Amino acid sequence: MVQDTVNEVKESKKAAKKEAKKAEKAAKKAEHKSNQPSEVPAVEEVDVSSGKYGNFPLICSDVTLPQRNFIYIKELAKNLAGKTVWVRARLHAVRARGKQCFIVLRQREHTVQVLINVSESISKSMVKFSSGITKESIVDVEAKVSEVAAGVAGCSQQDVELIASEIWVVSSSAPQLPLQIEDAARPEKSEDEGLNIRVNQDTRLDNRILDLRTPANQAIFRLEAGVCKLFRDTLSGKGFTEIHTPKIISAASEGGANVFTVSYFKGSAYLAQSPQLYKQMAIAADFEKVYTVGAVFRAEDSNTHRHLTEFVGLDLEMAFNYHYHEVMLTIGDLFNSIFKGLRDNYSKEIEIVRQQYNVEPFTFLEPPLVLQFNDARKLLGEAGVEVGEEDDLSTPAEKLLGRLVKAKYDTDFYILDKYPLAVRPFYTMPDPNNKIASNSYDMFMRGEEIISGAQRIHDPVLLTERAKHHGIDLTKIAAYIDAFKFGCPPHAGGGIGMERVVMLYLGLDNIRKTSMFPRDPKRITP
């Protein structure tokens, strides 16, 4: 049955070729044809375009298929005027007008106009066929590049258009689209605010393969790949080694709250909430500086703009000589390398995203601003918000602080050092000079926490004491404490949420915009 389909496909292709030859003969003889192959639409008279359009046979790697060199739409410019080219692209829009058919072809953010005019070599049937191609179908077009004086409205390639000589549907789209790409791509704050359709977040995510085709989404995920590349390249350049840590673990990392349970053969296991123990074990095993990029799982029933149940962690851990600031400032520099890399190498992507989501460009200082927790309390206090010296910052306080810091220092990124010991995990090294402080830091982008880190206690005796102080069952963290029994250098580190970095750098309002297939308490599809 399969083979039938494949054979059918082959046969129809052969038929299409034969047909082209026949059509030639037929044109000469001016005879009427009757034996149309199924892929070429029926015509009532001699079709001068026969063999120049239709549904292309399914591409199943047959060696007898034509081998054409395709050009990218972004390459179509005046210098190619007069040249004949082949383009494979999506049909973004189509409009018939009398004997003409206007098509817009799209590749990612690049678009070009194609004209199909009835002429000596282009039949009415070909124009009719073209105007009936469903939006989002993939087509192969042969065309002459033609210079346009006036500029093509609404297309990225303004200086040229294509005059088609062949058009083939390579993969056809269903006629009913659950969302229109132009709706999904519409600027959020355009002037004709109320008049245009917009697509809500759930509809987008339910139909993610369509939603991802918008220029902004293409740019967001290219930029996200850039964040990972910059993270890795910067740290590799500083002598870090990439490691991979297990996601399936035998005991919940931090006491068992917010952890997903997995059925593991006849027993059960958990999904790691963080690679921290494993990064620390790598340090205890002499890897000195390590990073890891991988999935992190949080079973928090938080339905907010910034929580996911699964996200990509950019984690690092580093041995230091005497002071955890060696690590903290390495992380600060890392962020600046990422910000500079994005600014310098992803300006096009940033601009495309700004066309849809118009937000302020991201600002940062070199070197990064470092504030003490007490500076933050003071700034907030001056703004009328009191924070106790052993209290954590609430999310609203963090956001306000972000605005205050921005106003005072003109930076969207800063480091907040010396959090109260009371609000940090048991493994955080206490400050040796201030009994209520700890050797820990958070870093912020646009007023939202983007990394939490600290010097970890590398001494099993102090670690045990601190665990007891926190009321933690020692039997459950025995393996963790044991990791430090055979000598371990002092070390610090932290974990960054990749999707948050991208969201906050671009100033987007929802983390689901920067996760290709987001997971939250209510969504595990597609």
Place this chain on the structure above:
Amino acid sequence: MVQDTVNEVKESKKAAKKEAKKAEKAAKKAEHKSNQPSEVPAVEEVDVSSGKYGNFPLICSDVTLPQRNFIYIKELAKNLAGKTVWVRARLHAVRARGKQCFIVLRQREHTVQVLINVSESISKSMVKFSSGITKESIVDVEAKVSEVAAGVAGCSQQDVELIASEIWVVSSSAPQLPLQIEDAARPEKSEDEGLNIRVNQDTRLDNRILDLRTPANQAIFRLEAGVCKLFRDTLSGKGFTEIHTPKIISAASEGGANVFTVSYFKGSAYLAQSPQLYKQMAIAADFEKVYTVGAVFRAEDSNTHRHLTEFVGLDLEMAFNYHYHEVMLTIGDLFNSIFKGLRDNYSKEIEIVRQQYNVEPFTFLEPPLVLQFNDARKLLGEAGVEVGEEDDLSTPAEKLLGRLVKAKYDTDFYILDKYPLAVRPFYTMPDPNNKIASNSYDMFMRGEEIISGAQRIHDPVLLTERAKHHGIDLTKIAAYIDAFKFGCPPHAGGGIGMERVVMLYLGLDNIRKTSMFPRDPKRITP
């Protein structure tokens, strides 16, 4: 209580400093001291080395700690002879002989000998303290670099040794080690085979932080990081975009066998066995060429040398124009880039691994060898192993084939193209010219399968037909089929097991040697 510990630590450090001064005075006055700080061992007479050795206070980032510049052991060479340096390293071995103490310090694969001799400035107490430091402790040593004519046996730094003037324990190891590093590092096939202790795989994994400290393991995981880097850099250079795919999924990818179940709030979900659907969705969403590096889960109860329940997948997917060989050869080139990159940039690591596990160097051809499935059947047939034209290759047949190919073509890597349609998954594109074949390929390293890939069916009608033919419940794969409803370019791809690449490239005998914290049906710790 914590603060007490921290304060104690601070106090003891101050005490140590005071003590040093006191000792000077004491030496001058030749008076007996009695008020020893706890970290400095008690002596019965004036200790000329007082303040030059002991247990260093816990490093908790106190700003009053000394700021020393440490040198790496690998930098210690003749050109530094006569210079005084500070080294922080592990105490690898220690041996006292009369008034002398010999120490071997270790950093990864680098080792250097340290001498502590009783002298005018080095007390008996200091030598005694030094010889009592537990193996694997981390120590800070101040020493003069001294040229050695004869060469230091058993140390990587043969031309120099260190003459110590200070020694401080920064992080002490428990005295009883569950395994000895020298046992874990011993060559597998040394001449005195039967005489030496070796460490079995489970003991190694149970004590992974110690096991990972061996030179071979340090090299294996640096090389593994290199494989990932070469994979990404090669594909980025070819225009691929890195993506991240969810591990938590709503439906089992391939029919539900071998899949782990996760409790997901009030419902349940699964762990992805492959990122394939998501890579293909990215292709349908116009990303054109994508790769992803991430955890992949297989609930197979296979306790073999090459199966893990969680491993790192190096996956790629790529749209092509007319023939899946465009993709297959891209993957072949990718492997050659990885092999060349390892050979050229990781020769030191390869050599270190070979010192412990002595195997033949990996061979490959440029361009890679491509065999047809029927060529393989013929080769095997000539060797007396018959394989039916619609049969898959058994694991023993694959291994034999690897040996036959190696003998005939002198390559440890080759591509096997055109597998029988009957043995491939339902989404594999049938061969258009041979009804029992498919557009699919496996690739092999040292006779073991390292990647399985194919052209995927991008047409929803043919895909549905093939799923029915395989007896798959269409309702369970509706989302997968729907991904192709709105136009999708022809595409192919495959998934590589990272740990297998490293194992087979280095010729190791067990995949647990190339997974930092391996997971199998019987192990989810540490």
